[in-house]
Amino acid sequence: MSTESDINLVVEEIGKVLLGKERQIRLALCCLFCKGHLLIEDLPGMGKTTLSHALAQVLRLSHKRVQFTSDLLPADILGYSIYDKNTAQFQFHPGPVFTEVLLADEINRTTPKTQSALLEAMAEGQVTVEGETRVLKPPFFVIATQNPVTQSGTYPLPESQLDRFLMRIELGYPDPSAERKLYLGVDSKAQLAALEQRLNAADLERISDAAAKIKTSDALLDYLQRLVEYSRSAEEFAYGLSPRGALALLRAARTWALMEGRSHVVPEDVQAVLPAVCGHRFRAAAHFQGDSAALVHQLLNQVAVIA
Amino acid sequence: MAVVFQIPRNCLAALLVAQLAVLAPHLFRLPLWVSAVAIVCALWRLLLYMGRGFYPSGVLKTLLVIISIVAILSEYGNLFSLEPIIALLITTFALKLIEMKSRRDVLVVIYLAYFVAATHFLFEQGIIDALYILLTAALVTGALVALHETEERPALSHAFGASTKLIAQAIPLTVIMFIVFPRIDPLWSVPGAESRAKTGPSDSMSPGDISNLAGSSDLAFRVSFDGSIPPADQLYWRGLVFSHFDGRRWSAGSNKSAEMSWTQYVRSVSMDTSKLSDASSYTVTMEASRQPWLYAMPLARSDTKSVLQAGNATLRTIYPLDQRFQYRVNSWQNYVLEPELDGYRRGIELQLPDGFNPDTLDFARQKRREAGSAAAYVQSILRMFNREQFAYTIRPPKLGRHSVDEFLFSTRSGFCEHYASSFVVLMRAAGIPARVVVGYQGGELNPFENYLLVHEFDAHAWAEVWFQGRGWQRVDPTAAVAPERVESSINELLAEEIGENSALPFFNFRELPMLRWARLRWDSVNYSWTKWVLNYDTELQMQVLEEWLGQVNGWRIALFVLLSGGAVMLLVALSLLRQKVKHKLHVIDKCYLKHVRAAGRLGLKRSDGEGADTFATRVAAEYPELADSAKRIAHLYNSIRYNTHSGQQAPTDLQRKLRNEVRQFVRAAGMQTRKATVNEADHFAAPAS
Numbered sequence: 001m002s003t004e005s006d007i008n009l010v011v012e013e014i015g016k017v018l019l020g021k022e023r024q025i026r027l028a029l030c031c032l033f034c035k036g037h038l039l040i041e042d043l044p045g046m047g048k049t050t051l052s053h054a055l056a057q058v059l060r061l062s063h064k065r066v067q068f069t070s071d072l073l074p075a076d077i078l079g080y081s082i083y084d085k086n087t088a089q090f091q092f093h094p095g096p097v098f099t100e101v102l103l104a105d106e107i108n109r110t111t112p113k114t115q116s117a118l119l120e121a122m123a124e125g126q127v128t129v130e131g132e133t134r135v136l137k138p139p140f141f142v143i144a145t146q147n148p149v150t151q152s153g154t155y156p157l158p159e160s161q162l163d164r165f166l167m168r169i170e171l172g173y174p175d176p177s178a179e180r181k182l183y184l185g186v187d188s189k190a191q192l193a194a195l196e197q198r199l200n201a202a203d204l205e206r207i208s209d210a211a212a213k214i215k216t217s218d219a220l221l222d223y224l225q226r227l228v229e230y231s232r233s234a235e236e237f238a239y240g241l242s243p244r245g246a247l248a249l250l251r252a253a254r255t256w257a258l259m260e261g262r263s264h265v266v267p268e269d270v271q272a273v274l275p276a277v278c279g280h281r282f283r284a285a286a287h288f289q290g291d292s293a294a295l296v297h298q299l300l301n302q303v304a305v306i307a
Numbered sequence: 308m309a310v311v312f313q314i315p316r317n318c319l320a321a322l323l324v325a326q327l328a329v330l331a332p333h334l335f336r337l338p339l340w341v342s343a344v345a346i347v348c349a350l351w352r353l354l355l356y357m358g359r360g361f362y363p364s365g366v367l368k369t370l371l372v373i374i375s376i377v378a379i380l381s382e383y384g385n386l387f388s389l390e391p392i393i394a395l396l397i398t399t400f401a402l403k404l405i406e407m408k409s410r411r412d413v414l415v416v417i418y419l420a421y422f423v424a425a426t427h428f429l430f431e432q433g434i435i436d437a438l439y440i441l442l443t444a445a446l447v448t449g450a451l452v453a454l455h456e457t458e459e460r461p462a463l464s465h466a467f468g469a470s471t472k473l474i475a476q477a478i479p480l481t482v483i484m485f486i487v488f489p490r491i492d493p494l495w496s497v498p499g500a501e502s503r504a505k506t507g508p509s510d511s512m513s514p515g516d517i518s519n520l521a522g523s524s525d526l527a528f529r530v531s532f533d534g535s536i537p538p539a540d541q542l543y544w545r546g547l548v549f550s551h552f553d554g555r556r557w558s559a560g561s562n563k564s565a566e567m568s569w570t571q572y573v574r575s576v577s578m579d580t581s582k583l584s585d586a587s588s589y590t591v592t593m594e595a596s597r598q599p600w601l602y603a604m605p606l607a608r609s610d611t612k613s614v615l616q617a618g619n620a621t622l623r624t625i626y627p628l629d630q631r632f633q634y635r636v637n638s639w640q641n642y643v644l645e646p647e648l649d650g651y652r653r654g655i656e657l658q659l660p661d662g663f664n665p666d667t668l669d670f671a672r673q674k675r676r677e678a679g680s681a682a683a684y685v686q687s688i689l690r691m692f693n694r695e696q697f698a699y700t701i702r703p704p705k706l707g708r709h710s711v712d713e714f715l716f717s718t719r720s721g722f723c724e725h726y727a728s729s730f731v732v733l734m735r736a737a738g739i740p741a742r743v744v745v746g747y748q749g750g751e752l753n754p755f756e757n758y759l760l761v762h763e764f765d766a767h768a769w770a771e772v773w774f775q776g777r778g779w780q781r782v783d784p785t786a787a788v789a790p791e792r793v794e795s796s797i798n799e800l801l802a803e804e805i806g807e808n809s810a811l812p813f814f815n816f817r818e819l820p821m822l823r824w825a826r827l828r829w830d831s832v833n834y835s836w837t838k839w840v841l842n843y844d845t846e847l848q849m850q851v852l853e854e855w856l857g858q859v860n861g862w863r864i865a866l867f868v869l870l871s872g873g874a875v876m877l878l879v880a881l882s883l884l885r886q887k888v889k890h891k892l893h894v895i896d897k898c899y900l901k902h903v904r905a906a907g908r909l910g911l912k913r914s915d916g917e918g919a920d921t922f923a924t925r926v927a928a929e930y931p932e933l934a935d936s937a938k939r940i941a942h943l944y945n946s947i948r949y950n951t952h953s954g955q956q957a958p959t960d961l962q963r964k965l966r967n968e969v970r971q972f973v974r975a976a977g978m979q980t981r982k983a984t985v986n987e988a989d990h991f992a993a994p995a996s
Contacts, residue, residue: 217955219893219948264950267918304915306896 003207004261010198014054017191018047020178026259027169027276028055028143033207033255036166036248037122037142039107039280046171048145049105053192055143056101059204060197063101068110070153074117078129092129097121098136100201104144108154115161118142122164139201159283166248167273168280207258214254215264223267223305224250227274230303236288236295245281252277267305274300314413317463318453319356322416323349325446326404329424332439333397336430338382341394344375345401352404363405371402393426413454420447432630434836445474479875487852487864490845507596508745508766511558512549514710517745518701518722523763526594527747528602529834531758533588537604539749541640543769543781544602544761546746548619550655552735554663555710557728557743559619560655566623569608572616576645583639592633592837599627601634602746602761605781606642609634620644633842644778648740656740656773664711664732671736681739685772688733689787692726695719699789726784727768740773744781755831895962899944902969905976906937919944930979936972943968 007029014025028051031038040048056063066077079095096102097118107115121127122142126135144165147154162168174182185191199207224246232240241249250265252273257265275296282292290298326349334342354360363371375398376386383391400419407416424443427436448470456466507527508520528544551560573580583606593601601614601622608616611634615623624632648656659668678684698720706713711729714721721729727743734741748767750759769783839847849859856863892900903913906926913922923941927934943965947957 215950215952217949217951218953221953264945266920266945266949268920271916271918301914301916305918306892306900306915 003210003258006199006203007207007259010058013058013195013198014051017054017195018051019181019185020174021047021051021171024051024169024171026256027167027273030252030255030259030273031167031169031276032059032141033204033211033259034166034248034251035139035141035208036252037144037164039162039165039168040143040145040171041148041168042145042171044147046173048171049103050192051171052101052103052143052145054195056103057192057195058198059101060200061100061139061141063103064096064099065103065105066096067105068107068114070109070111072110072114074114075129077114077117078121078127081130092132094134097127098134100137100139101141101143104142106146107144108146108157110155112155112158115155115157119161119164139204162280163242163244165280166252167276169276207255211251211255211258214257214262216250216254217264220265220267220270222307223303224270226303226307227270227299230299231278231282231295234298234302236285236290236298238283238285241278241281245278249274249277271300314407314410315453315456316356317456317466318413318450319352320463321446321450321453321466322413322420323352323356325420325443325450326400326416328443328446329420330397330401332427332431332436333393333423336390337394337397340378341398344398348401348404352407355405362408368402368406372399375399375402389429393429396423396426410454413450417447417451417454420450432841434833437836437840441474445471448473476879480872483868483871483875485843486848487868490843490848492845506594506763507598508547508600509598510547511556512547512724512728512743512745512768513556514703514706514721514725514728517724517766517768518703520766521701521722521764525763526830527596527761527763527765528591528593529758529760529830529837530589530591530750531756531834531838536752536757536759537587540786541604542749542759543604543744543767543783544747544750545605545607545621545744546600546602547744548621548771549743549745550619551658552660552728552732554660554708560658566615566617569610569616572618572620575618576620578643583642585641586637586639588635588637590633590635590838592631592834592842593628595628595630595632597627597629599624601632603636604638606639606644608637611635631837631841633837642778645773646776646778648773653740656742657735657738659732659735664709666709666712667715667729667732668736670715671733674733675737681737681774684737684739685734685782688730689782689784692730692784692787697721697726697788699785723785724768726788727770730770730782730784734770734772742771742779744769744771748783751827753827753831753834755828756834758831758834760827760830893948895944895947895965898962898966898969899940902937902940902972902976905973906933908980909976932979933972933975936968936975940965940968940972 007026010029011022011025015022018025028038028040032055038052040051042048053063053065066072075095077095077097079093079098081090081092083089084091102121104118107118121136121140125138125140126133128134142165146157173179227249228241228246231237249270253265253269256269256273257263260269262269275293278299279292279296282295284290284292284295288295330342330345334345351360355362376395379391379394379398380386382394385391386395396419400416400423403412403416403419407413421444424440424447427440446467449467452469452473453463453466506523506525509516547559549557549559551558567575587604591602601609601624603609603622606620607622609622613625614634615625617623622634622636645652674687675684678687696719699722700720701722703714703721703725704718706718706725711732714725714729715733724743724745731741731743745766745768747761747765748769749765750761752758753760767785769781769785771779772782773779843851852859852864852867856867899919903922906922907913909930911922911926911929917925919941923937926937930937943961947961947965951957
């Protein structure tokens with residue numbers, strides 16, 4: 001079976017619980033295939049948690065869920081040592097971070113201190129607790145959800161932490177027909193549990209390797225550089241895309257091309273992943289009357305594909 | 308809450324810099340207290356800028372204005388001439404700084420700054436001045452730019468950069484407008500600055516006057532000849548003729564008031580102009596002398612407006628020269644001036660005061676008897692100056708009441724005015740009509756533009772002697788004493804004396820060749836500036852335009868403005884375009900874009916950010932007939948451009964296929980277009996049933 005049809009099956013399976021959101025599902029999968037962490041941002045009740053659960057379920061990855069609250073402490077995520085009377089020793093109780101998929105719900109509800117506890121795990125794939133560094137067994141994904149920062153009681157993630165997420169996606173309201181189906185549907189909890197496994201950890205590795213072999217021609221790299229250059233020079237942008245951001249964009253575009261069944265990246269692939277990969281990395285300059293979505297829109301419209 | 312306007316800090320800083328630059332040239336001209344007021348106001352504003360200090364109250368402002376007006380009145384005595392008005396303008400300009408609060412106030416100060424900058428031209432019009440005012444214009448414009456900038460641009464240099472760019476772009480258009488815009492004579496004349504000293508010879512001459520001038524290295528005038536420059540011994544620039552002697556002082560006497568046109572003049576002296584020949588034509592550019600007399604070689608005729616002919620064959624202007632003045636002259640060498648003198652005129656030209664110089668009178672009569680003829684007498688006097696112990700010096704001893712007696716028989720050393728004066732007295736005592744002429748002699752050649760520089764130290768006095776039938780003849784007694792004076796410059800002759808008092812450091816004959824080169828080069832630049840910019844009047848404009856356009860009419864001028872203005876715009880456009888189009892399109896891209904244009908003719912416009920597949924999908928949706936072709940093109944294009952590793956080339960047969968596909972698409976699209984037009988035509992032709 002080809003990679004493309006494999007992936008289509010996964011999308012179809014998740015589509016059973018998250019109706020009418022094929023594009024978002026594909027982006028989320030793309031992010032996982034890139035071995036990147038995913039941030040899902042939307043209002044409460046839009047299906048963020050459902051998507052993250054479904055992803056873990058179809059891939060049959062061990063997953064743990066942490067509901068982030070304002071009184072959550074780093075130890076609650078990383079784990080802690082407890083003195084055992086029987087052995088007369090401290091014994092380490094690993095926290096929820098020791099898993100394959102960590103679902104960090106409402107990550108921006110917690111304090112920066114706890115947010116930063118995730119930093120090392122996300123960036124290095126290891127955690128240091130009480131002076132001892134423990135490696136997290138790959139695969140390790142963080143799927144975090146957050147409410148829009150404009151809502152009250154949130155601590156916006158700092159730029160450094162946002163940068164650790166390969167993609168940020170928004171779900172948005174479902175279209176009317178999908179929503180009607182939702183009303184008629186059965187218990188979603190049972191549905192989630194009923195999702196079949198479509199890929200395993202080995203498949204993930206295979207897809208990741210295949211994506212690295214996707215061709216990127218000079219013309220495409222030129223286009224990528226024009227995009228990067230525009231974000232750095234246009235005065236609407238407070239700052240441009242970093243080299244890490246550009247690399248992330250290229251990696252995601254490769255995976256997207258693979259998911260589209262192509263052996264090479266075309267500009268459309270870059271354009272498809274750019275809003276998710278770059279949206280949270282941009283900030284508008286103070287005088288620009290628009291948000292980062294407007295910046296992405298401008299970037300895609302202004303930078304010529306053929307030049 | 309009402310929004311309070313805050314003057315942008317950048318704008319304030321820029322304005323202070325600009326104001327300082329605008330005021331700087333005026334500060335040296337104005338009374339010290341005006342400069343002090345300007346500086347105090349700037350400091351006051353600086354305090355406000357730093358968040359300290361207070362804005363003046365209404366009473367204080369009124370008081371300041373009244374004090375300023377009173378101070379200016381007491382300084383100058385009146386308010387309505389150039390300098391007090393400028394002083395008033397600058398005082399108010401400075402005071403406006405401290406009451407500036409709203410945007411409107413800032414604009415007033417900025418516009419006032421432009422005006423004050425322009426007033427500098429009332430005093431100076433040199434090339435350096437023009438460049439400096441251009442610089443201040445850029446600074447003031449910088450303040451204007453800063454006023455309209457948001458707070459987020461912190462660098463002040465940004466505003467100045469923008470204004471410099473603006474000014475630089477305006478320069479070519481300014482030059483074009485300067486060349487073609489009609490030169491309008493001023494509607495009123497601005498009174499000249501009064502404080503300036505008059506320069507050059509005055510309307511009378513007493514011993515010591517000319518030697519004072521010899522200490523000045525200021526420029527008197529420049530002369531550029533149409534043909535070759537005459538030899539040095541012909542370069543006698545006649546300016547004033549003195550016929551009346553009061554024992555010490557020579558003046559014009561009753562001869563001075565006759566001023567007329569050339570025709571009137573020719574009639575009044577009944578001259579036969581047909582005999583005049585061998586004219587040399589030249590242009591004289593006088594520096595502002597604040598005197599009405601002009602200088603020219605005899606016999607001079609000038610047709611320049613506002614130049615008049617005086618009765619004694621000199622030239623005059625109607626008003627004293629407050630600024631540089633340029634006039635054209637024709638001079639003839641073979642003239643005969645007043646071949647006959649009537650009794651009245653003879654009386655004037657033989658006048659001598661009673662009771663002065665008795666020894667000279669006796670000596671003259673005796674010599675005249677010995678000589679026989681008048682011509683021989685003139686020769687014997689000149690020989691006396693040449694052979695006997697007469698000295699030529701810039702610092703002669705002081706003379707008493709009988710100045711000519713003392714000079715001729717005891718001191719025997721003097722400057723040109725002593726020789727001219729005593730020579731004329733000797734002539735008149737012997738019954739030969741004679742008079743003193745004052746002007747300049749010689750000049751320094753500027754080899755770069757081939758014109759003569761005549762300086763104040765070239766001022767000279769000589770004599771004219773009248774002979775029956777031959778009229779007035781020039782006799783230069785100084786030439787008899789010191790022939791080198793006429794042949795070379797006074798500096799070389801009197802180098803030692805001048806070197807001692809070192810009043811003329813740059814004109815020392817030991818001047819370094821480099822310095823001399825630089826001085827002459829600079830002067831030639833200045834001269835061109837005067838000639839082509841300051842004196843660019845209607846006449847010169849017509850001349851220039853005729854030379855460039857062949858013929859001056861509205862059409863040609865309009866065309867010239869359009870073409871030259873268009874050329875400037877084109878240059879700007881090209882430089883902008885060059886920034887945009889950095890490299891050429893790839894060959895495959897060009898081919899692909901052909902089909903995009905064909906689709907465009909069908910109303911499908913591709914946006915810059917649209918990929919090939921996306922576009923093909925759109926084409927397919929709109930025109931199902933073209934769907935396959937469009938999709939094949941997108942596929943081929945993507946294969947060639949994107950299905951390669953970096954650094955690799957796609958196989959050439961794909962390129963050929965793409966070309967074919969594009970050709971077919973263009974043809975098919977063309978048919979679609981025609982069909983669409985036909986359908987439309989049918990639609991319109993359908994009868995309204």
